[in-house]
Amino acid sequence: MQFFSLPELFSSLFSPYKRIVESRTVGFNLEAWAGVIIINIMSRLIGLLVRTIIIVVGISTLTIFTFVGLFSYALWIGAPLVITGSILSGIYLWW
Amino acid sequence: METLATKIKIFESAIRLSRFLPRKAMTRLRYLFFIMMILSVIALVTSSLLTPGLYETKTIGLSLIFLGLWLEQVCLYIYHNSFYFRGLDSIVGQEAKTKTGITYEVAEMTLGNPDDLTGAFFSSKIGQHILARLNIATTEYSNLLDSARHKITSQDIPLQTNQTTTLIDISRHLYMYDIDLQQWLTKQAVTREIFQGAVNFVVKSHHAYKRQLRWWSRDQLSHTVGIADELAYGTAFELEKFSRNLYDGAVYSDLGGSAPHTQVLIEKIEQILARSKASNVLLIGNAGVGKMDILIQVAKRFKTGKGLNSLSGQHLILLDSEQLFALCSEPTTLEQELITMLNQAAEAGNVSVVIENIGNFITKGASLGVSIPELLDTYLAIPNLHIIGTDSPNQYHNVIEPLGAFAKRFEEILVEPADIEHTTTILEPIALQEEVRHKIFFIYEAIETITKSADRYLTEGAMPDKAITLLVEIASNADRENVSIITPEYIHTYISNKTGIPVGPMNDDERDTLMHLEDKLHERIVDQVAAVSAIARTMRRARADIERSDKPIGSFLFLGPTGVGKTETAKALAEVFFGSEDTMVRFDMSEFSGEDALERLIGGFQRTGALSDRLQEHPYTLVLLDEFEKANVAVHDLFLQILDEGYFTDNRGNRVNLRNAIIIATSNAGSDLISHTSNIRTEQPLLNQNIIDHIIKARILKPELINRFDSTIVFEPLTESAQHNITRLMLNELTDRIQTRGYNIVINADVIPLLVERGFDARFGARPLQRVIQNLVEEKIAKLIITGSLQKGDTIDLNLADFTSEELAATTV
Numbered sequence: 001m002q003f004f005s006l007p008e009l010f011s012s013l014f015s016p017y018k019r020i021v022e023s024r025t026v027g028f029n030l031e032a033w034a035g036v037i038i039i040n041i042m043s044r045l046i047g048l049l050v051r052t053i054i055i056v057v058g059i060s061t062l063t064i065f066t067f068v069g070l071f072s073y074a075l076w077i078g079a080p081l082v083i084t085g086s087i088l089s090g091i092y093l094w095w
Numbered sequence: 096m097e098t099l100a101t102k103i104k105i106f107e108s109a110i111r112l113s114r115f116l117p118r119k120a121m122t123r124l125r126y127l128f129f130i131m132m133i134l135s136v137i138a139l140v141t142s143s144l145l146t147p148g149l150y151e152t153k154t155i156g157l158s159l160i161f162l163g164l165w166l167e168q169v170c171l172y173i174y175h176n177s178f179y180f181r182g183l184d185s186i187v188g189q190e191a192k193t194k195t196g197i198t199y200e201v202a203e204m205t206l207g208n209p210d211d212l213t214g215a216f217f218s219s220k221i222g223q224h225i226l227a228r229l230n231i232a233t234t235e236y237s238n239l240l241d242s243a244r245h246k247i248t249s250q251d252i253p254l255q256t257n258q259t260t261t262l263i264d265i266s267r268h269l270y271m272y273d274i275d276l277q278q279w280l281t282k283q284a285v286t287r288e289i290f291q292g293a294v295n296f297v298v299k300s301h302h303a304y305k306r307q308l309r310w311w312s313r314d315q316l317s318h319t320v321g322i323a324d325e326l327a328y329g330t331a332f333e334l335e336k337f338s339r340n341l342y343d344g345a346v347y348s349d350l351g352g353s354a355p356h357t358q359v360l361i362e363k364i365e366q367i368l369a370r371s372k373a374s375n376v377l378l379i380g381n382a383g384v385g386k387m388d389i390l391i392q393v394a395k396r397f398k399t400g401k402g403l404n405s406l407s408g409q410h411l412i413l414l415d416s417e418q419l420f421a422l423c424s425e426p427t428t429l430e431q432e433l434i435t436m437l438n439q440a441a442e443a444g445n446v447s448v449v450i451e452n453i454g455n456f457i458t459k460g461a462s463l464g465v466s467i468p469e470l471l472d473t474y475l476a477i478p479n480l481h482i483i484g485t486d487s488p489n490q491y492h493n494v495i496e497p498l499g500a501f502a503k504r505f506e507e508i509l510v511e512p513a514d515i516e517h518t519t520t521i522l523e524p525i526a527l528q529e530e531v532r533h534k535i536f537f538i539y540e541a542i543e544t545i546t547k548s549a550d551r552y553l554t555e556g557a558m559p560d561k562a563i564t565l566l567v568e569i570a571s572n573a574d575r576e577n578v579s580i581i582t583p584e585y586i587h588t589y590i591s592n593k594t595g596i597p598v599g600p601m602n603d604d605e606r607d608t609l610m611h612l613e614d615k616l617h618e619r620i621v622d623q624v625a626a627v628s629a630i631a632r633t634m635r636r637a638r639a640d641i642e643r644s645d646k647p648i649g650s651f652l653f654l655g656p657t658g659v660g661k662t663e664t665a666k667a668l669a670e671v672f673f674g675s676e677d678t679m680v681r682f683d684m685s686e687f688s689g690e691d692a693l694e695r696l697i698g699g700f701q702r703t704g705a706l707s708d709r710l711q712e713h714p715y716t717l718v719l720l721d722e723f724e725k726a727n728v729a730v731h732d733l734f735l736q737i738l739d740e741g742y743f744t745d746n747r748g749n750r751v752n753l754r755n756a757i758i759i760a761t762s763n764a765g766s767d768l769i770s771h772t773s774n775i776r777t778e779q780p781l782l783n784q785n786i787i788d789h790i791i792k793a794r795i796l797k798p799e800l801i802n803r804f805d806s807t808i809v810f811e812p813l814t815e816s817a818q819h820n821i822t823r824l825m826l827n828e829l830t831d832r833i834q835t836r837g838y839n840i841v842i843n844a845d846v847i848p849l850l851v852e853r854g855f856d857a858r859f860g861a862r863p864l865q866r867v868i869q870n871l872v873e874e875k876i877a878k879l880i881i882t883g884s885l886q887k888g889d890t891i892d893l894n895l896a897d898f899t900s901e902e903l904a905a906t907t908v
């Protein structure tokens with residue numbers, strides 16, 4: 001969670017990418033105004049895209065690790081059986 | 096109540112396992128089985144590809160065998176770890192799941208011999224290491240174990256309910272209750288502080304090693320930085336060109352960050368930075384007190400998520416002002432560059448800009464015609480940009496404080512130099528690093544000696560920095576000299592060579608000088624037996640190190656009429672103690688009677704002080720304050736502090752150390768009384784007290800000032816025989832001087848009564864004698880040389896009869 005900064009990514013999902021924004025100029029100028037809006041929307045879209053990719057990768061990794069964890073736990077519980085089973089069957093096959 | 100005996104039971108099986116299969120062997124086996132398993136799998140794949148159906152069953156079997164063996168070793172290792180790392184969190188200061196119990200080392204040690212914990216303690220691996228740090232030979236320790244003594248068992252040690260018991264706690268208990276151990280350690284010249292210090296050092300470094308081993312611990316994993324932290328914030332591209340991240344710059348620096356008083360400062364900085372208004376910090380402290388180290392700790396806390404939540408993701412960016420000024424030498428470029436970088440930093444939202452020596456930064460900006468305070472002012476009010484400045488007290492007073500409103504934008508935090516105990520703990524990890532680098536070994540007491548010596552004998556810089564520098568210097572010096580064990584004696588020798596002041600145990604010559612200090616002083620001082628003996632006694636106490644070390648080496652008030660040997664005594668003492676009378680600095684205090692006296696002594700706004708300058712250049716010196724009573728009251732008050740604390744603060748805010756100086760103040764006050772009562776002096780101390788009372792009553796010196804001197808010494812008017820002896824001494828000095836020019840002169844004793852008669856004066860004592868000898872004897876010899884009557888290599892006898900009546904008449908001037 002901390003490695004992928006998931007809480008931060010969720011809370012800033014729609015924020016501009018790296019806070020890159022254009023500020024409005026003084027006075028009304030349609031061209032400039034449209035430019036600012038487009039750049040800011042683009043920045044937010046890029047931000048959304050990058051964050052979504054990292055969130056997906058992060059959640060997938062977390063899921064994999066959860067299963068690995070569960071498997072390790074099961075292995076730990078069944079260790080005596082697994083270890084003796086593995087060694088004995090190994091000896092049997094080798095023989 | 097639970098005792099050690101009940102708690103060790105759960106560790107028994109794990110410890111037995113490690114006795115049978117040590118952790119190192121466990122690791123080797125684990126690696127071996129893992130490699131064998133991989134090789135088997137490779138063999139399986141290869142055989143199924145090359146010779147299908149021939150060896151597959153066998154290689155599968157082999158793989159399964161090694162898989163089983165490897166898994167068994169992994170399980171064993173995990174099982175052992177669950178005991179080995181137990182209780183470790185409590186050492187780091189983090190919340191542990193269980194706050195009770197004991198550490199693995201305590202259990203391992205106790206199981207070694209539960210019926211004799213002292214024996215078990217010193218026989219354990221860590222105990223042996225502690226003995227080595229204490230510089231105690233194994234034979235000595237065997238003597239302790241073999242002796243008949245009361246033994247402390249595991250049942251005698253109760254456990255605390257709210258903390259994990261470590262070897263440090265056990266050692267404390269053993270020292271307190273095992274009287275034989277105490278006596279044995281005292282015999283080995285190991286005090287409680289040194290014993291406890293060495294135990295702390297060894298145990299804590301062992302815990303640090305264990306924490307490193309446990310890479311999966313929360314502590315270690317928190318060092319990993321989130322990959323997307325940066326995405327939530329902007330980037331200050333312009334600032335990046337002229338700065339570096341404080342965290343990246345010194346990842347491994349951990350100086351003083353863990354000490355309690357720095358912890359308070361770190362928390363305070365965080366609280367200020369978390370504010371929505373006035374979230375700027377100004378760290379004030381002399382160079383070397385560790386201002387940057389504190390900021391590095393703050394940066395580390397932010398990076399590892401240990402800081403306040405509202406500050407997570409914050410970066411401490413150190414502005415490289417040198418580079419900025421070098422590249423932006425035009426005022427407009429500098430202004431533009433600063434505005435751009437601060438705007439970007441503010442937009443980024445997670446930047447705290449650190450400006451080192453902010454006073455210099457402002458002055459340098461001003462020299463280019465840029466008013467930095469005005470420029471920064473807007474940014475100091477922005478909540479999402481923090482500015483952290485550092486500076487020395489002097490620069491703060493001179494540059495920042497006069498700016499008024501600008502200074503108020505910052506919350507000031509004063510960083511005091513580390514104290515002795517704290518400095519030693521800072522030195523410990525550095526000593527370990529140096530040990531590895533130079534293949535040397537520090538006795539624990541040596542580390543403590545370095546701290547104390549740095550504090551006492553090194554006047555430049557502040558603690559802990561000067562102690563660290565000294566340790567590093569000593570380590571490389573020892574490496575060069577092929578010294579492998581650093582003992583306190585080695586440190587003393589190094590300090591003596593470096594500073595020229597004798598420290599540590601005395602050598603035979605020095606011991607001889609001190610024991611016969613009276614005789615040595617009497618070679619130059621005639622009579623004044625009481626005065627000389629008082630001085631000698633004080634100096635011996637000082638050198639034996641039983642005096643308070645936070646005062647000057649010695650301080651004396653010499654009372655007595657003019658010309659009785661006060662100055663001469665000071666010179667003689669400087670020669671005996673510091674090796675040369677040139678080490679004496681003399682101040683005529685009658686020149687320091689005006690209103691500006693204090694400023695002239697310790698410096699003022701526009702000038703440096705005579706006393707502070709001299710002491711910063713030569714800290715090992717004898718300060719002679721002639722006619723002390725004539726100095727301004729403010730000067731007397733300054734010496735009240737100096738005599739008591741051994742330092743004063745000069746105009747630049749620097750501490751000037753007088754703890755390695757001898758202070759002698761002379762005064763003619765009460766000399767009439769001294770002269771009048773000299774005939775009836777039968778009981779010296781009583782009469783001395785009368786003279787002191789007289790000085791106090793006449794309000795010449797304050798009683799508290801007189802009391803601050805180590806000793807007030809009354810110099811007697813010279814008796815006739817003393818006058819003869821002084822004359823003899825001065826004539827000897829003259830003949831010696833002339834002998835170095837190649838002439839041998841023997842001055843007959845019949846000249847002496849005449850010289851005494853004309854050279855001594857009731858008011859000026861022996862002061863006119865020098866002039867009389869000059870006018871009569873030196874003049875005569877000069878004539879003999881010029882007329883050619885005395886050639887180099889000749890020997891000549893001078894009698895009273897050799898002087899003409901004109902020559903004799905010349906001396907009566």
